[in-house]
Amino acid sequence: MNEFALIRRYFARDCATPSVLLGVGDDCAILKPAPDEVLLVSTDLLVAGRHFPLNTAPEDIGHKALAVNLSDLAAMGAQPRGVTLGLALPEADPDWLAGFAEGFHRLAAEFGVCLIGGDTVASPQLTLAVTVLGGAQPDRVLRRDAARPGDLIAVTGTLGDAGLGLRTVLSPDSVPAELPLADRDYLRGRLDRPTPRLAEGQVLAGFAHAAIDVSDGLAQDLGHILAASGVGAEIDLAALPLSAAARRWLALDPSVETLPLTAGDDYELLFTLAPEDRDRLDFPATVIGSIRAEPGLVVRNRAGQAVDLARGGFDHFAVGPD
Structure with missing residues:
Protein backbone atom coordinates (compact mmCIF):
# COMPACT_ATOMS: atom_id res chain seq x y z
CA MET A 1 0.00 0.00 0.00
CA ASN A 2 1.50 3.34 -1.03
CA GLU A 3 1.16 6.62 0.87
CA PHE A 4 -1.77 7.96 -1.15
CA ALA A 5 -3.75 4.74 -0.97
CA LEU A 6 -3.18 4.72 2.78
CA ILE A 7 -4.57 8.25 3.11
CA ARG A 8 -7.59 7.52 0.91
CA ARG A 9 -8.41 4.27 2.73
CA TYR A 10 -8.03 5.37 6.34
CA PHE A 11 -8.12 9.14 6.59
CA ALA A 12 -10.01 10.77 3.70
CA ARG A 13 -13.54 11.43 5.00
CA ASP A 14 -16.29 13.69 3.76
CA CYS A 15 -16.28 16.84 5.83
CA ALA A 16 -18.99 19.46 5.71
CA THR A 17 -18.82 22.27 8.24
CA PRO A 18 -19.22 26.02 7.73
CA SER A 19 -15.56 26.60 8.56
CA VAL A 20 -14.04 23.94 6.25
CA LEU A 21 -14.36 24.62 2.53
CA LEU A 22 -11.83 21.97 1.44
CA GLY A 23 -10.31 19.17 3.50
CA VAL A 24 -8.10 16.19 2.70
CA GLY A 25 -7.10 15.72 -0.94
CA ASP A 26 -5.34 18.88 -2.15
CA ASP A 27 -2.07 20.66 -1.41
CA CYS A 28 -3.74 22.69 1.32
CA ALA A 29 -7.00 22.69 3.21
CA ILE A 30 -9.22 25.77 2.93
CA LEU A 31 -10.81 27.16 6.05
CA LYS A 32 -13.14 30.13 6.41
CA PRO A 33 -13.04 31.51 9.95
CA ALA A 34 -16.14 33.24 11.23
CA PRO A 35 -15.83 37.04 10.99
CA ASP A 36 -16.07 37.51 14.77
CA GLU A 37 -13.54 34.81 15.73
CA VAL A 38 -9.85 34.66 16.41
CA LEU A 39 -7.93 31.53 15.37
CA LEU A 40 -6.27 29.33 18.00
CA VAL A 41 -3.63 26.75 17.01
CA SER A 42 -2.00 23.98 19.06
CA THR A 43 0.38 21.17 18.14
CA ASP A 44 1.32 18.05 20.08
CA LEU A 45 3.82 15.29 19.33
CA LEU A 46 3.21 11.79 20.67
CA VAL A 47 6.05 9.26 20.58
CA ALA A 48 5.53 5.55 21.23
CA GLY A 49 7.09 4.49 24.52
CA ARG A 50 7.24 8.08 25.74
CA HIS A 51 3.70 9.40 25.57
CA PHE A 52 1.91 6.07 25.55
CA PRO A 53 3.01 2.54 26.46
CA LEU A 54 4.15 0.36 23.58
CA ASN A 55 1.31 -2.11 24.19
CA THR A 56 -1.41 0.54 23.85
CA ALA A 57 -4.25 -0.51 21.54
CA PRO A 58 -4.29 1.41 18.22
CA GLU A 59 -7.87 2.61 18.85
CA ASP A 60 -6.71 4.16 22.11
CA ILE A 61 -3.72 5.81 20.44
CA GLY A 62 -6.02 7.34 17.82
CA HIS A 63 -8.36 8.63 20.52
CA LYS A 64 -5.60 10.08 22.67
CA ALA A 65 -3.76 11.71 19.77
CA LEU A 66 -6.79 13.88 19.09
CA ALA A 67 -8.03 14.22 22.68
CA VAL A 68 -4.86 15.86 24.00
CA ASN A 69 -5.09 18.56 21.33
CA LEU A 70 -8.78 19.17 21.84
CA SER A 71 -7.96 19.57 25.53
CA ASP A 72 -5.70 22.52 24.67
CA LEU A 73 -8.62 24.21 22.91
CA ALA A 74 -10.85 23.45 25.89
CA ALA A 75 -8.37 25.17 28.21
CA MET A 76 -8.77 28.38 26.23
CA GLY A 77 -12.54 28.20 25.80
CA ALA A 78 -12.35 27.55 22.05
CA GLN A 79 -14.36 25.41 19.66
CA PRO A 80 -12.56 23.06 17.23
CA ARG A 81 -12.54 24.07 13.57
CA GLY A 82 -10.18 21.51 12.03
CA VAL A 83 -7.28 19.15 12.70
CA THR A 84 -4.24 17.88 10.81
CA LEU A 85 -2.44 14.60 11.42
CA GLY A 86 1.16 13.62 10.76
CA LEU A 87 2.01 9.92 11.02
CA ALA A 88 5.54 8.47 11.10
CA LEU A 89 5.04 4.71 10.82
CA PRO A 90 7.45 1.78 11.15
CA GLU A 91 5.13 -0.14 8.80
CA ALA A 92 1.79 0.28 7.05
CA ASP A 93 -0.02 -2.41 9.03
CA PRO A 94 -3.67 -2.47 7.84
CA ASP A 95 -5.02 -3.77 11.16
CA TRP A 96 -3.16 -1.12 13.16
CA LEU A 97 -4.19 1.66 10.79
CA ALA A 98 -7.84 0.59 10.83
CA GLY A 99 -7.89 0.61 14.63
CA PHE A 100 -6.07 3.92 14.90
CA ALA A 101 -8.33 5.58 12.35
CA GLU A 102 -11.44 4.25 14.13
CA GLY A 103 -10.37 5.74 17.46
CA PHE A 104 -9.37 9.05 15.88
CA HIS A 105 -12.46 9.49 13.70
CA ARG A 106 -14.88 8.39 16.44
CA LEU A 107 -13.68 11.15 18.76
CA ALA A 108 -13.58 13.66 15.89
CA ALA A 109 -17.22 12.89 15.07
CA GLU A 110 -18.20 13.23 18.73
CA PHE A 111 -16.90 16.80 18.83
CA GLY A 112 -17.71 17.78 15.24
CA VAL A 113 -14.12 18.33 14.13
CA CYS A 114 -12.88 17.50 10.62
CA LEU A 115 -9.52 16.02 9.65
CA ILE A 116 -8.40 18.51 7.00
CA GLY A 117 -4.89 17.32 6.09
CA GLY A 118 -1.55 15.95 7.21
CA ASP A 119 1.26 13.70 6.05
CA THR A 120 2.56 10.14 6.37
CA VAL A 121 6.17 8.94 6.31
CA ALA A 122 8.09 5.75 7.06
CA SER A 123 10.06 5.92 10.32
CA PRO A 124 11.86 3.52 12.68
CA GLN A 125 9.70 4.81 15.57
CA LEU A 126 5.97 5.41 15.71
CA THR A 127 5.44 9.16 16.10
CA LEU A 128 2.32 11.28 15.71
CA ALA A 129 2.04 15.02 15.19
CA VAL A 130 -1.42 16.55 15.57
CA THR A 131 -2.28 20.20 15.01
CA VAL A 132 -5.71 21.45 15.96
CA LEU A 133 -7.29 24.74 14.96
CA GLY A 134 -10.04 26.40 16.95
CA GLY A 135 -12.15 29.50 17.01
CA ALA A 136 -13.25 31.80 19.81
CA GLN A 137 -14.56 35.32 20.27
CA PRO A 138 -11.63 37.61 21.13
CA ASP A 139 -13.11 38.68 24.46
CA ARG A 140 -13.85 35.07 25.53
CA VAL A 141 -10.41 33.49 25.23
CA LEU A 142 -9.10 31.97 28.46
CA ARG A 143 -5.42 32.54 29.19
CA ARG A 144 -2.90 31.69 31.89
CA ASP A 145 -2.03 35.24 32.88
CA ALA A 146 -5.24 36.52 34.47
CA ALA A 147 -5.43 34.82 37.89
CA ARG A 148 -6.08 37.31 40.71
CA PRO A 149 -5.45 37.21 44.47
CA GLY A 150 -8.59 35.93 46.16
CA ASP A 151 -9.59 33.72 43.23
CA ASN A 301 -2.10 18.19 54.20
CA ARG A 302 -5.04 17.36 56.48
CA ALA A 303 -3.08 18.57 59.51
CA GLY A 304 -2.41 21.94 57.88
CA GLN A 305 1.29 21.18 57.39
CA ALA A 306 3.10 22.17 54.20
CA VAL A 307 3.87 19.21 51.94
CA ASP A 308 7.19 18.93 50.14
CA LEU A 309 6.73 17.80 46.53
CA ALA A 310 9.78 15.83 45.44
CA ARG A 311 8.88 16.29 41.80
CA GLY A 312 6.55 18.90 40.39
CA GLY A 313 5.35 17.15 37.26
CA PHE A 314 6.26 15.50 33.98
CA ASP A 315 9.38 16.70 32.17
CA HIS A 316 10.01 15.51 28.61
CA PHE A 317 13.76 15.78 29.15
CA ALA A 318 13.92 14.01 32.50
CA VAL A 319 15.57 10.60 32.58
CA GLY A 320 12.63 8.30 31.87
CA PRO A 321 9.10 8.26 33.29
CA ASP A 322 8.23 7.43 36.87
Whole structure:
Protein backbone atom coordinates (compact mmCIF):
# COMPACT_ATOMS: atom_id res chain seq x y z
CA MET A 1 0.00 0.00 0.00
CA ASN A 2 1.50 3.34 -1.03
CA GLU A 3 1.16 6.62 0.87
CA PHE A 4 -1.77 7.96 -1.15
CA ALA A 5 -3.75 4.74 -0.97
CA LEU A 6 -3.18 4.72 2.78
CA ILE A 7 -4.57 8.25 3.11
CA ARG A 8 -7.59 7.52 0.91
CA ARG A 9 -8.41 4.27 2.73
CA TYR A 10 -8.03 5.37 6.34
CA PHE A 11 -8.12 9.14 6.59
CA ALA A 12 -10.01 10.77 3.70
CA ARG A 13 -13.54 11.43 5.00
CA ASP A 14 -16.29 13.69 3.76
CA CYS A 15 -16.28 16.84 5.83
CA ALA A 16 -18.99 19.46 5.71
CA THR A 17 -18.82 22.27 8.24
CA PRO A 18 -19.22 26.02 7.73
CA SER A 19 -15.56 26.60 8.56
CA VAL A 20 -14.04 23.94 6.25
CA LEU A 21 -14.36 24.62 2.53
CA LEU A 22 -11.83 21.97 1.44
CA GLY A 23 -10.31 19.17 3.50
CA VAL A 24 -8.10 16.19 2.70
CA GLY A 25 -7.10 15.72 -0.94
CA ASP A 26 -5.34 18.88 -2.15
CA ASP A 27 -2.07 20.66 -1.41
CA CYS A 28 -3.74 22.69 1.32
CA ALA A 29 -7.00 22.69 3.21
CA ILE A 30 -9.22 25.77 2.93
CA LEU A 31 -10.81 27.16 6.05
CA LYS A 32 -13.14 30.13 6.41
CA PRO A 33 -13.04 31.51 9.95
CA ALA A 34 -16.14 33.24 11.23
CA PRO A 35 -15.83 37.04 10.99
CA ASP A 36 -16.07 37.51 14.77
CA GLU A 37 -13.54 34.81 15.73
CA VAL A 38 -9.85 34.66 16.41
CA LEU A 39 -7.93 31.53 15.37
CA LEU A 40 -6.27 29.33 18.00
CA VAL A 41 -3.63 26.75 17.01
CA SER A 42 -2.00 23.98 19.06
CA THR A 43 0.38 21.17 18.14
CA ASP A 44 1.32 18.05 20.08
CA LEU A 45 3.82 15.29 19.33
CA LEU A 46 3.21 11.79 20.67
CA VAL A 47 6.05 9.26 20.58
CA ALA A 48 5.53 5.55 21.23
CA GLY A 49 7.09 4.49 24.52
CA ARG A 50 7.24 8.08 25.74
CA HIS A 51 3.70 9.40 25.57
CA PHE A 52 1.91 6.07 25.55
CA PRO A 53 3.01 2.54 26.46
CA LEU A 54 4.15 0.36 23.58
CA ASN A 55 1.31 -2.11 24.19
CA THR A 56 -1.41 0.54 23.85
CA ALA A 57 -4.25 -0.51 21.54
CA PRO A 58 -4.29 1.41 18.22
CA GLU A 59 -7.87 2.61 18.85
CA ASP A 60 -6.71 4.16 22.11
CA ILE A 61 -3.72 5.81 20.44
CA GLY A 62 -6.02 7.34 17.82
CA HIS A 63 -8.36 8.63 20.52
CA LYS A 64 -5.60 10.08 22.67
CA ALA A 65 -3.76 11.71 19.77
CA LEU A 66 -6.79 13.88 19.09
CA ALA A 67 -8.03 14.22 22.68
CA VAL A 68 -4.86 15.86 24.00
CA ASN A 69 -5.09 18.56 21.33
CA LEU A 70 -8.78 19.17 21.84
CA SER A 71 -7.96 19.57 25.53
CA ASP A 72 -5.70 22.52 24.67
CA LEU A 73 -8.62 24.21 22.91
CA ALA A 74 -10.85 23.45 25.89
CA ALA A 75 -8.37 25.17 28.21
CA MET A 76 -8.77 28.38 26.23
CA GLY A 77 -12.54 28.20 25.80
CA ALA A 78 -12.35 27.55 22.05
CA GLN A 79 -14.36 25.41 19.66
CA PRO A 80 -12.56 23.06 17.23
CA ARG A 81 -12.54 24.07 13.57
CA GLY A 82 -10.18 21.51 12.03
CA VAL A 83 -7.28 19.15 12.70
CA THR A 84 -4.24 17.88 10.81
CA LEU A 85 -2.44 14.60 11.42
CA GLY A 86 1.16 13.62 10.76
CA LEU A 87 2.01 9.92 11.02
CA ALA A 88 5.54 8.47 11.10
CA LEU A 89 5.04 4.71 10.82
CA PRO A 90 7.45 1.78 11.15
CA GLU A 91 5.13 -0.14 8.80
CA ALA A 92 1.79 0.28 7.05
CA ASP A 93 -0.02 -2.41 9.03
CA PRO A 94 -3.67 -2.47 7.84
CA ASP A 95 -5.02 -3.77 11.16
CA TRP A 96 -3.16 -1.12 13.16
CA LEU A 97 -4.19 1.66 10.79
CA ALA A 98 -7.84 0.59 10.83
CA GLY A 99 -7.89 0.61 14.63
CA PHE A 100 -6.07 3.92 14.90
CA ALA A 101 -8.33 5.58 12.35
CA GLU A 102 -11.44 4.25 14.13
CA GLY A 103 -10.37 5.74 17.46
CA PHE A 104 -9.37 9.05 15.88
CA HIS A 105 -12.46 9.49 13.70
CA ARG A 106 -14.88 8.39 16.44
CA LEU A 107 -13.68 11.15 18.76
CA ALA A 108 -13.58 13.66 15.89
CA ALA A 109 -17.22 12.89 15.07
CA GLU A 110 -18.20 13.23 18.73
CA PHE A 111 -16.90 16.80 18.83
CA GLY A 112 -17.71 17.78 15.24
CA VAL A 113 -14.12 18.33 14.13
CA CYS A 114 -12.88 17.50 10.62
CA LEU A 115 -9.52 16.02 9.65
CA ILE A 116 -8.40 18.51 7.00
CA GLY A 117 -4.89 17.32 6.09
CA GLY A 118 -1.55 15.95 7.21
CA ASP A 119 1.26 13.70 6.05
CA THR A 120 2.56 10.14 6.37
CA VAL A 121 6.17 8.94 6.31
CA ALA A 122 8.09 5.75 7.06
CA SER A 123 10.06 5.92 10.32
CA PRO A 124 11.86 3.52 12.68
CA GLN A 125 9.70 4.81 15.57
CA LEU A 126 5.97 5.41 15.71
CA THR A 127 5.44 9.16 16.10
CA LEU A 128 2.32 11.28 15.71
CA ALA A 129 2.04 15.02 15.19
CA VAL A 130 -1.42 16.55 15.57
CA THR A 131 -2.28 20.20 15.01
CA VAL A 132 -5.71 21.45 15.96
CA LEU A 133 -7.29 24.74 14.96
CA GLY A 134 -10.04 26.40 16.95
CA GLY A 135 -12.15 29.50 17.01
CA ALA A 136 -13.25 31.80 19.81
CA GLN A 137 -14.56 35.32 20.27
CA PRO A 138 -11.63 37.61 21.13
CA ASP A 139 -13.11 38.68 24.46
CA ARG A 140 -13.85 35.07 25.53
CA VAL A 141 -10.41 33.49 25.23
CA LEU A 142 -9.10 31.97 28.46
CA ARG A 143 -5.42 32.54 29.19
CA ARG A 144 -2.90 31.69 31.89
CA ASP A 145 -2.03 35.24 32.88
CA ALA A 146 -5.24 36.52 34.47
CA ALA A 147 -5.43 34.82 37.89
CA ARG A 148 -6.08 37.31 40.71
CA PRO A 149 -5.45 37.21 44.47
CA GLY A 150 -8.59 35.93 46.16
CA ASP A 151 -9.59 33.72 43.23
CA LEU A 152 -10.71 30.18 43.94
CA ILE A 153 -8.76 27.40 42.24
CA ALA A 154 -10.94 24.61 40.85
CA VAL A 155 -10.57 21.55 38.65
CA THR A 156 -12.92 19.39 36.58
CA GLY A 157 -13.19 15.63 36.96
CA THR A 158 -10.76 13.63 39.07
CA LEU A 159 -6.98 13.72 39.40
CA GLY A 160 -4.28 11.07 39.44
CA ASP A 161 -6.18 8.37 37.56
CA ALA A 162 -3.92 8.45 34.51
CA GLY A 163 -0.76 8.51 36.63
CA LEU A 164 -1.92 5.45 38.56
CA GLY A 165 -2.95 3.82 35.30
CA LEU A 166 0.55 4.35 33.96
CA ARG A 167 1.96 2.63 37.04
CA THR A 168 -0.11 -0.46 36.29
CA VAL A 169 1.82 -0.67 33.01
CA LEU A 170 5.33 0.49 33.89
CA SER A 171 5.52 -0.69 37.52
CA PRO A 172 3.02 -3.53 37.98
CA ASP A 173 4.83 -4.63 41.16
CA SER A 174 3.90 -1.29 42.74
CA VAL A 175 0.17 -1.96 42.39
CA PRO A 176 -1.34 -3.07 45.73
CA ALA A 177 -2.16 -6.75 45.47
CA GLU A 178 -5.60 -6.14 46.99
CA LEU A 179 -6.60 -3.58 44.35
CA PRO A 180 -9.49 -5.05 42.28
CA LEU A 181 -8.90 -5.81 38.61
CA ALA A 182 -11.82 -3.54 37.71
CA ASP A 183 -10.01 -0.62 39.36
CA ARG A 184 -6.82 -1.34 37.43
CA ASP A 185 -8.78 -1.46 34.16
CA TYR A 186 -10.56 1.80 34.99
CA LEU A 187 -7.31 3.61 35.73
CA ARG A 188 -5.68 2.29 32.56
CA GLY A 189 -8.71 3.46 30.60
CA ARG A 190 -8.33 6.96 32.02
CA LEU A 191 -4.73 6.95 30.81
CA ASP A 192 -5.58 5.72 27.32
CA ARG A 193 -8.82 7.61 26.69
CA PRO A 194 -8.84 11.07 28.27
CA THR A 195 -11.96 13.22 27.87
CA PRO A 196 -11.41 16.69 26.41
CA ARG A 197 -13.53 19.14 28.43
CA LEU A 198 -14.60 21.33 25.53
CA ALA A 199 -18.11 22.10 26.77
CA GLU A 200 -16.78 23.04 30.19
CA GLY A 201 -14.13 25.29 28.67
CA GLN A 202 -16.70 27.17 26.64
CA VAL A 203 -18.78 27.77 29.77
CA LEU A 204 -15.72 28.97 31.69
CA ALA A 205 -14.87 31.42 28.92
CA GLY A 206 -17.79 33.52 30.16
CA PHE A 207 -16.42 34.22 33.64
CA ALA A 208 -13.24 32.30 34.64
CA HIS A 209 -10.06 34.35 35.00
CA ALA A 210 -7.31 31.88 34.04
CA ALA A 211 -7.21 28.27 32.87
CA ILE A 212 -4.94 25.47 31.72
CA ASP A 213 -5.36 21.77 31.05
CA VAL A 214 -3.63 19.32 33.39
CA SER A 215 -1.24 17.52 31.07
CA ASP A 216 2.05 17.48 32.99
CA GLY A 217 0.72 17.34 36.57
CA LEU A 218 -1.48 19.72 38.53
CA ALA A 219 1.34 21.28 40.55
CA GLN A 220 3.46 21.97 37.48
CA ASP A 221 0.58 23.22 35.35
CA LEU A 222 -0.72 25.45 38.15
CA GLY A 223 2.82 26.80 38.35
CA HIS A 224 2.46 28.02 34.75
CA ILE A 225 -0.63 30.01 35.74
CA LEU A 226 1.12 31.44 38.81
CA ALA A 227 4.20 32.46 36.82
CA ALA A 228 2.18 34.04 34.02
CA SER A 229 -0.12 35.88 36.44
CA GLY A 230 2.56 36.94 38.94
CA VAL A 231 0.74 35.42 41.92
CA GLY A 232 0.99 32.49 44.34
CA ALA A 233 -1.42 29.81 45.54
CA GLU A 234 -2.35 27.54 48.40
CA ILE A 235 -3.86 24.09 47.82
CA ASP A 236 -5.55 21.67 50.20
CA LEU A 237 -4.25 18.16 49.46
CA ALA A 238 -7.34 16.59 51.07
CA ALA A 239 -9.62 18.53 48.71
CA LEU A 240 -8.23 16.97 45.52
CA PRO A 241 -11.02 15.10 43.70
CA LEU A 242 -10.26 11.39 43.42
CA SER A 243 -12.08 8.56 41.70
CA ALA A 244 -13.23 5.58 43.75
CA ALA A 245 -10.46 3.50 42.18
CA ALA A 246 -7.79 6.04 43.10
CA ARG A 247 -9.14 6.32 46.65
CA ARG A 248 -8.89 2.56 47.10
CA TRP A 249 -5.30 2.57 45.81
CA LEU A 250 -4.27 5.43 48.12
CA ALA A 251 -5.95 3.75 51.08
CA LEU A 252 -3.88 0.63 50.41
CA ASP A 253 -0.68 2.59 49.75
CA PRO A 254 -0.63 6.07 51.41
CA SER A 255 2.93 6.63 50.16
CA VAL A 256 1.50 7.79 46.80
CA GLU A 257 -0.84 10.42 48.31
CA THR A 258 0.86 13.28 46.42
CA LEU A 259 0.75 11.51 43.04
CA PRO A 260 -2.54 13.24 42.05
CA LEU A 261 -0.63 16.52 42.33
CA THR A 262 2.30 15.52 40.16
CA ALA A 263 1.17 12.84 37.68
CA GLY A 264 0.37 13.98 34.15
CA ASP A 265 -2.13 12.90 31.48
CA ASP A 266 -5.30 13.78 33.39
CA TYR A 267 -6.37 16.40 30.80
CA GLU A 268 -8.80 17.97 33.23
CA LEU A 269 -9.28 21.74 33.29
CA LEU A 270 -7.62 23.70 36.09
CA PHE A 271 -8.99 27.22 36.42
CA THR A 272 -9.40 30.22 38.70
CA LEU A 273 -12.55 32.24 39.29
CA ALA A 274 -13.92 34.87 41.63
CA PRO A 275 -15.69 33.40 44.71
CA GLU A 276 -18.94 35.09 43.71
CA ASP A 277 -18.90 33.18 40.40
CA ARG A 278 -18.75 29.74 42.00
CA ASP A 279 -22.51 29.28 41.59
CA ARG A 280 -22.16 29.79 37.84
CA LEU A 281 -20.47 26.41 37.45
CA ASP A 282 -23.09 24.18 35.81
CA PHE A 283 -20.83 21.12 35.57
CA PRO A 284 -18.98 19.02 38.19
CA ALA A 285 -15.92 20.85 39.50
CA THR A 286 -14.04 20.87 42.79
CA VAL A 287 -12.50 23.87 44.55
CA ILE A 288 -9.04 22.83 45.78
CA GLY A 289 -7.46 26.09 46.92
CA SER A 290 -7.08 29.80 46.35
CA ILE A 291 -4.83 32.36 44.70
CA ARG A 292 -2.80 34.64 46.95
CA ALA A 293 -0.60 37.65 46.28
CA GLU A 294 2.55 36.09 47.77
CA PRO A 295 4.52 34.13 45.14
CA GLY A 296 4.98 30.37 45.32
CA LEU A 297 2.80 27.30 45.71
CA VAL A 298 1.97 25.96 49.16
CA VAL A 299 0.31 22.53 49.50
CA ARG A 300 -1.13 21.63 52.90
CA ASN A 301 -2.10 18.19 54.20
CA ARG A 302 -5.04 17.36 56.48
CA ALA A 303 -3.08 18.57 59.51
CA GLY A 304 -2.41 21.94 57.88
CA GLN A 305 1.29 21.18 57.39
CA ALA A 306 3.10 22.17 54.20
CA VAL A 307 3.87 19.21 51.94
CA ASP A 308 7.19 18.93 50.14
CA LEU A 309 6.73 17.80 46.53
CA ALA A 310 9.78 15.83 45.44
CA ARG A 311 8.88 16.29 41.80
CA GLY A 312 6.55 18.90 40.39
CA GLY A 313 5.35 17.15 37.26
CA PHE A 314 6.26 15.50 33.98
CA ASP A 315 9.38 16.70 32.17
CA HIS A 316 10.01 15.51 28.61
CA PHE A 317 13.76 15.78 29.15
CA ALA A 318 13.92 14.01 32.50
CA VAL A 319 15.57 10.60 32.58
CA GLY A 320 12.63 8.30 31.87
CA PRO A 321 9.10 8.26 33.29
CA ASP A 322 8.23 7.43 36.87
